[in-house]
Amino acid sequence: xxxxxxxxxxxxxxxxxxxxxxxxxxxxxxxxxxxxxxxxxxxxxxxxxxxxxxxxxxxxxxxxxxxxxxxxxxxxxxxxxxxxxxxxxxxxxxxxxxxxxxxxxxxxxxxxxxxxxxxxxxxxxxxxxxxxxxxxxxxxxxxxxxxxxxxxxxxxxxxxxxxxxxxx
Numbered sequence: 001x002x003x004x005x006x007x008x009x010x011x012x013x014x015x016x017x018x019x020x021x022x023x024x025x026x027x028x029x030x031x032x033x034x035x036x037x038x039x040x041x042x043x044x045x046x047x048x049x050x051x052x053x054x055x056x057x058x059x060x061x062x063x064x065x066x067x068x069x070x071x072x073x074x075x076x077x078x079x080x081x082x083x084x085x086x087x088x089x090x091x092x093x094x095x096x097x098x099x100x101x102x103x104x105x106x107x108x109x110x111x112x113x114x115x116x117x118x119x120x121x122x123x124x125x126x127x128x129x130x131x132x133x134x135x136x137x138x139x140x141x142x143x144x145x146x147x148x149x150x151x152x153x154x155x156x157x158x159x160x161x162x163x164x165x166x167x168x
Contacts, residue, residue, distance in 0.1 A: 017047075017130075023024040037120045039064040039111055041098055041161060042131030044072025051128065056080050056091045061125070062118045064111055066096030068131070090118060097132050098157030104164045111168070129158040 038055055042048040043065035056063045063080070067073045076093035094110050097103040115123045133153045135146050 007048060019104050034060040035118070035120060036121070036125035036127060037062045037064065037111070037115050037118060038126045039066060039107070039124055039165070040128040040130055041066040041096060041157075042129075043067050043076065043093065044069055046130075048128070048130030051130065052076075052091075062114070062120065063091040064114055065091065065093035065133070066098075066107060067093050068095070068097060070095055075077070080129060090114075096131075098129075098161055101151045101160065104160050107161075108168075111165070122125075127161060127165045129161055 008054045010105050033055075038061050040048050040052050040055075040063065044067035052063050052065050055061050065080075067076060073093045073095050076091075081093070092110075092114055094107070095103070096107050111124055123165045131153060133150055135142075135150055139151075
């Protein structure tokens with residue numbers, strides 16, 4: 001019998017990240033956040049979408065939501081765009097594929113543009129890399145292309161985002 005510990009490893013990683021984000025959400029309102037700009041990747045679904053909604057509705061920050069699917073961008077901007085709800089001055093969603101260098105470069109331009117529009121003199125305050133995928137089954141049954149896609153998003157995409165935004 002072969003036990004695939006790789007799948008459980010990723011479940012444990014995602015659970016740990018979820019707990020870390022929950023801790024950030026719990027502590028965030030205590031930090032002065034008015035007028036800060038936060039970019040969240042993977043904001044169309046899951047924990048990232050919940051984090052964006054919480055930031056937009058309760059914390060008084062400007063939220064930039066990087067979504068993979070165009071339908072998520074449209075839905076976000078219809079729901080939160082302009083007013084952002086609650087205590088936030090504004091929020092904006094845009095298409096972002098963290099595995100594509102051109103998309104990441106464009107996200108830097110979008111972020112700079114919106115920071116100027118919102119008058120955020122210090123630029124981006126925080127980058128939350130929440131984009132991620134879980135795919136595949138047992139290691140021996142998972143095609144190599146699936147591993148490369150998962151690592152492209154869950155590892156190399158986050159590194160690409162950090163390198164692009166480290167200057168901000």
